[in-house]
Amino acid sequence: MPAPREDSHILYLNRQIDELKRLADELDVYLHPFQPSLPWSVFEHLQRLGEQISHVKQTASLLENERQKSLALVDISQIVNSTLDLNEVLRIVMDTIIRLTGAERGFLMLRDKAGELVTQVARDWERESIHPSDFAISRTVINRVISLEQPVLTTNAQLDPRFEGQDSVVAHNLLSILCVPLKVKDELTGVIYADHRLRAGIFSERERDLLSAFANQAAVAIENARLFESTKKALEESLEKKHLEAQQRLFERMVSPAVIEQLDPDKIQLGGQRAEITVLFADLRGFTRFSEHQAPETLVAILNRYLAAAADAVLAHEGTIDKFMGDSIMAWFNAPIPQPDHVLRAVRAALDIQFTVSQLQQELPRVYRLSFGVGIHFGEAVLGLVGTEKRLDYTAVGDCVNSAKRIQENTTPGQILLSSEAYDHVAGKVIVNPVPPIHAKGKDRPLQVYEVVGLIE
Known part of the structure; x- marks a missing residue:
């Protein structure tokens, strides 16, 4: 027989917890008429059992969410590394980040040859590209990530004392912001910036940790795509040079x-x-x-x-x-x-x-x-x-x-x-x-x- 799938075990566990909670509730209803003749401790234990069952179910739900995110991280790694087309890699990375974090918008910036950050891709929750005229983001948060080379998370930038009085935060009415560095071999190559302008508290430490883990994979995938593109361009230039040299030799046979x-x-x-x-x-x-x-x-x-x-x-x-x-x-x-x-x-x-x-x-x-x-x-x-x-x-x-x-x-x-x-x-x-x-x-x-x-x- 084939081995049972892990998600089937999770479903089975949830059903058992629901069944246990149902039995506990039925027992409470059944014993209620006998309350005067039974010790009060029985009902205390029964109430505590119901609370513990609810806590177990909540914990199981949180663990299931973490498991789903871990599985998503594995899937993301496979998807991101399935292509060496730089534009396609960047698009996949950004759409995946928005889906995982629940962000409204996402921006991926890479350093150019001069060391300046340049926005390579900007996407929204509808998987549409964002027009450059709508690039209203917090440079303060980005600069903080660059200087510290550490993630920055704020559940409400308007009330966060770290960004009090910052023009970009106030002017653009930014609320939830999550920004993490992209690193390759301990060298910062860019940042991933996600935000939500309408809701506070969208991101938590879980999203921060998940995005940081994903950023490590994304940074390597992006660097591989850039190296591939660079190698491809060098090869094309080499072939073009050989073609021009052949044309030059042909021209020299026609002109002194x-x-x-x-x-x-x-x-x-x-x-x-x-x-x-x-x-x-x-x-x-x-x-x-x-x-x-x-x-x-x-x-x-x-x-x-x-x-x-x-x-x-x-x-x-x-x-x-x-x-x-x-x-x-x-x-x-x-x-x-x-x-x-x-x-x-x-x-x-x-x-x-x-x-x-x-x-x-x-x-x-x-x-x-x-x-x-x-x-x-x-x-x-x-x-x-x-x-x-x-x-x-x-x-x-x-x-x-x-x-x-x-x-x-x-x-x-x-x-x-x-x-x-x-x-x-x-x-x-x-x-x-x-x-x-x-x-x-x-x-x-x-x-x-x-x-x-x-x-x-």
Whole structure:
């Protein structure tokens, strides 16, 4: 058979006491007619028996209340420690305190980093949060708890000589007040404050002792929740840092590290600014036909090697890679950091692309040997962040970009074509061959271009 529950024993004991009291009353009624013939001591003993039975019942009731509170304390410990969410822990703590003590309101305050007490949660007897405008409490009582690090109990603050003349007590008409310290490892971390503004004598030493015992458990639970929250935040910050570092590494593969070091993140805003730049487009000639005869895995591997060679050449001359578009790359110079020799940097990058690709071709089988056609143009464009706060692209927009793309489309494998506008900035510094003007798509007039073959030492 299952063991009888403890509360069933209590109920049985109460019934036995009630039955004993009933029998005593019946005996008194039965003996009353024989009162003249019986010694008076019989009735005295019978009366005393009734009084003792009533006292036993009252004592049993008090013990049962204490037992219920002790059981509640155990339950509270389990509930409070069932979650590590700080806000949830604070809410549970406060609602439980009000339920156990019969308080009208409850406030839980914790010390911040500066050591000041800050109200973390305020609840009423209806389990509703109290608006900050209704935080009418006794700072005198709270300060006394902090200074003594001991509980403070008053059954009627209006008549308590300890708080006579205190403005907060008088102004807010506070009656029953109970305040206990929260301690973790003998260090005061906050206070629990409960009161009743309408009734005196709500709290007694029992509520004080119960709340003090509960406060010890609550303080540990709150500290655990705070540590968990702190650890979680540190972990999130660590993950965010790693994410930012990964983004930084990706950005460094697109923009020269020397340029990155000079950028001010606080000055980069959504939108654009006009700037004179030199735009470079490089495209793998014949790649479309080449791709028709290759497996996807092989195609991607070969493409990455060529694009890496072009990107490295651009970054070596502190250019900014705008984007990779299939088998081509777009880059520019003179932004976001001004470069007085930006046209010459673009020409040198293009020549380095040729040289690097020629070396790469020697490492690859003949079938994988491809060449870039490079177009370079100088002009005005709008540069800036385009997109949304969640997804931004730092890009260049304008006819300057379109012209560079059209020039590149007219190159042959391994050829570098330079617009006349760009050539004007490097004349005397580069070796060029004259070529016929090109009829670019979308242009009303032919574009004058030059083929770059080298640099003048």
